[in-house]
Amino acid sequence: MSEAAATPTPQTEPVSAPLTPAREVWLHFRQNKGAMIGMYFIIALVIVAILADLLAPHSPIVQYREALLVPPVFQDGGSWRFILGTDDIGRDILSRLIHGARLSIIIGFIVVFLSLGFGVVLGLSAAFARGTVEILIMRLMDIMLALPSLLLAIVIVAILGPGLFNAMIAVSIVSLPHFTRLARASAMSELTREYVSSARIAGAGTLRLMFRTVLPNCMAPLIVQATLGFSNAILDAAALGFLGLGAQPPTPEWGTMLAGSLQYVQRAWWVVTFPGLAILLTVLAFNLMGDGLRDALDPKLKR
Amino acid sequence: MTVVMEAKGVRRYYEVKKGMLAKAATVRAVDGVSFTLEAGRTLAIVGESGCGKSSLARVLAMLEPPSDGELLIDGLPTLAPEADRRVALRRAVQMVFQNPYGSLNPRHTVGRILEEPLEINTDLSRDQRAEAARAILARVGLRPEAYGRYPHMFSGGQRQRIAIARALMLKPRVVIADEPVSALDISIQGQILNLLMDLQEELRLAYIFVSHDLGVVHHIADEVMVMYLGRPVEHGETGLLFDRPAHPYTRALLGSRPRIQTGANKIPRKTLSGELPSPLRPPPGCAFHQRCTFATELCKRDRPELRQVEGRAVACHHAETVLGGAD
Numbered sequence A: 001m002s003e004a005a006a007t008p009t010p011q012t013e014p015v016s017a018p019l020t021p022a023r024e025v026w027l028h029f030r031q032n033k034g035a036m037i038g039m040y041f042i043i044a045l046v047i048v049a050i051l052a053d054l055l056a057p058h059s060p061i062v063q064y065r066e067a068l069l070v071p072p073v074f075q076d077g078g079s080w081r082f083i084l085g086t087d088d089i090g091r092d093i094l095s096r097l098i099h100g101a102r103l104s105i106i107i108g109f110i111v112v113f114l115s116l117g118f119g120v121v122l123g124l125s126a127a128f129a130r131g132t133v134e135i136l137i138m139r140l141m142d143i144m145l146a147l148p149s150l151l152l153a154i155v156i157v158a159i160l161g162p163g164l165f166n167a168m169i170a171v172s173i174v175s176l177p178h179f180t181r182l183a184r185a186s187a188m189s190e191l192t193r194e195y196v197s198s199a200r201i202a203g204a205g206t207l208r209l210m211f212r213t214v215l216p217n218c219m220a221p222l223i224v225q226a227t228l229g230f231s232n233a234i235l236d237a238a239a240l241g242f243l244g245l246g247a248q249p250p251t252p253e254w255g256t257m258l259a260g261s262l263q264y265v266q267r268a269w270w271v272v273t274f275p276g277l278a279i280l281l282t283v284l285a286f287n288l289m290g291d292g293l294r295d296a297l298d299p300k301l302k303r
Numbered sequence B: 001m002t003v004v005m006e007a008k009g010v011r012r013y014y015e016v017k018k019g020m021l022a023k024a025a026t027v028r029a030v031d032g033v034s035f036t037l038e039a040g041r042t043l044a045i046v047g048e049s050g051c052g053k054s055s056l057a058r059v060l061a062m063l064e065p066p067s068d069g070e071l072l073i074d075g076l077p078t079l080a081p082e083a084d085r086r087v088a089l090r091r092a093v094q095m096v097f098q099n100p101y102g103s104l105n106p107r108h109t110v111g112r113i114l115e116e117p118l119e120i121n122t123d124l125s126r127d128q129r130a131e132a133a134r135a136i137l138a139r140v141g142l143r144p145e146a147y148g149r150y151p152h153m154f155s156g157g158q159r160q161r162i163a164i165a166r167a168l169m170l171k172p173r174v175v176i177a178d179e180p181v182s183a184l185d186i187s188i189q190g191q192i193l194n195l196l197m198d199l200q201e202e203l204r205l206a207y208i209f210v211s212h213d214l215g216v217v218h219h220i221a222d223e224v225m226v227m228y229l230g231r232p233v234e235h236g237e238t239g240l241l242f243d244r245p246a247h248p249y250t251r252a253l254l255g256s257r258p259r260i261q262t263g264a265n266k267i268p269r270k271t272l273s274g275e276l277p278s279p280l281r282p283p284p285g286c287a288f289h290q291r292c293t294f295a296t297e298l299c300k301r302d303r304p305e306l307r308q309v310e311g312r313a314v315a316c317h318h319a320e321t322v323l324g325g326a327d
Helices: A021-030 A033-050 A093-129 A131-146 A149-160 A164-191 A194-201 A206-242 A254-260 A269-297 B053-060 B083-092 B110-121 B126-139 B144-148 B156-168 B186-203 B214-220 B238-243 B248-255 B297-301 B319-323
Strands: B003-016 B025-038 B042-046 B068-073 B093-096 B174-178 B206-211 B223-228 B231-237 B307-309 B312-314
Touching (some): A021 A033, A033 A269, A093 A164, A093 A206, A093 A254, A093 A269, A131 A164, A149 A164, A149 A206, A164 A206, A194 A206, A194 B093, A206 A254, A206 A269, A254 A269, B003 B206, B025 B223, B025 B231, B042 B053, B042 B214, B083 B093, B093 B156, B110 B126, B110 B144, B110 B156, B126 B144, B156 B186, B186 B214, B206 B214, B223 B238, B223 B248, B231 B238, B231 B248, B307 B319
Parallel strands (some): B042 B206, B042 B223, B093 B174, B174 B206
Antiparallel strands (some): B003 B025, B003 B068, B223 B231, B231 B312, B307 B312
């Protein structure tokens, strides 16, 4: 042997354990204050959603006939019994919001799961197959993008019939093109890299190339889109609920709550404000976290 | 000697669309390459950028099928209709890429990168695979800790060692190295070349060594094939070609090599003028005639075929004149 064996590795070792990619992302993410606030809010929301049955002081659908439109505790006439007041048929708003958090998290999760899953499969198929398959998939996505998303969702719900689950399907379909385009674009740029060729030489089949070689390298933009998609899903589902096409009463869904109490805006501000605020804060938290993730995951924005 | 790889008139064409209405043009990236490669030997393919050496490497690595011609491995055609035989042949040829920063999957640990070929092609258990990966890491001169680390934690030279280790996992007979050292520092280049040569001796590997660095080629290759615009223009033993080039292009390549002149066997320094012609519109006759000092009317008209001249194959009408040393 020659000097090849003599100098196998450099003498200098990195400080302690080397950084795994995930740890590196976390270090960057942690520096972003807004993103951290968003993340804490989301964690709190998830805990509230999980423990809804324990945390809520009342059942979300019980009507207290003796306490219609009771104002929140900090206003004249309010009481600790109904901390955020009651609505027009005497249901406790705080309890409804807490249970609504559970619904919103489930909606966001299912919608993102469906649209990310199908979007990745369609996008990777388009990037790998090229030719006619790609044209078919991508033009279909273009057509879907050309229609206003809420309008398209309304059409789909109109076809499927109103209801929370159908609303989720509609919102998933509407957000599908974003995931598909993103997955295709990043897969196509990864496909030109040499590690893909070397996996081919190792004998990897198409499915293995798609999901084990290429997909992990496309995850960064998809994770960001998924976080932002979460807030879009909550917002769209609330909009559908507001229009009466999503969750049906008495389900304590935030958008439905807004819609049901519109006529009391003048008389009882709390009935409209608190569900609206819940939607606003949740969406804002997800957007903040999504932005932070994008900065942390995109190597071009580092340093 | 056993012939492990044989190319018979391998061609690789690409269709290039020039617009919606224009007819697709054909790029003849590789236009008729033939050679035989024996176990334990190294064939270097040299030429300037765009001459088709990387396209040829991709065809030889079975990443792309040849548009025409035949590629035989161990005497068996690679375009065999039986899928299982193609898979078996694929294992025999592995590749080391030019850029060690792009050829290792950034999301996989070194262990996983090394084990992937075994996972796909063999039914070894997880422990056996890990053992094989660790053994090969030691063989290419990396520490055992490398096993669990990610590629970005290594320097270029170390990454190239990992890439070489991966190419060896399936115990191939032919390794195609596409400019394996051109992205590395000079000092690291030497280490990697020596590693490649040691491994060749030990495992009786045959190398296809694609390069534009003639110093490296002189060091490692047994045979050299010089390519110009997709065609081989000269092919012979390394010593012979380096000492007495018979093709004006080989001569110009050697003349452009930076080196210390020692007086004896001095090749007059002659640089080429002009650019490589577009492979979309190759010039008629000899593709090199526009840049050649020996060119005559004959060269503009007739394309020279490869012929045997003093122990090597050369595609030039005036090979004897070139060898005669007249300038």
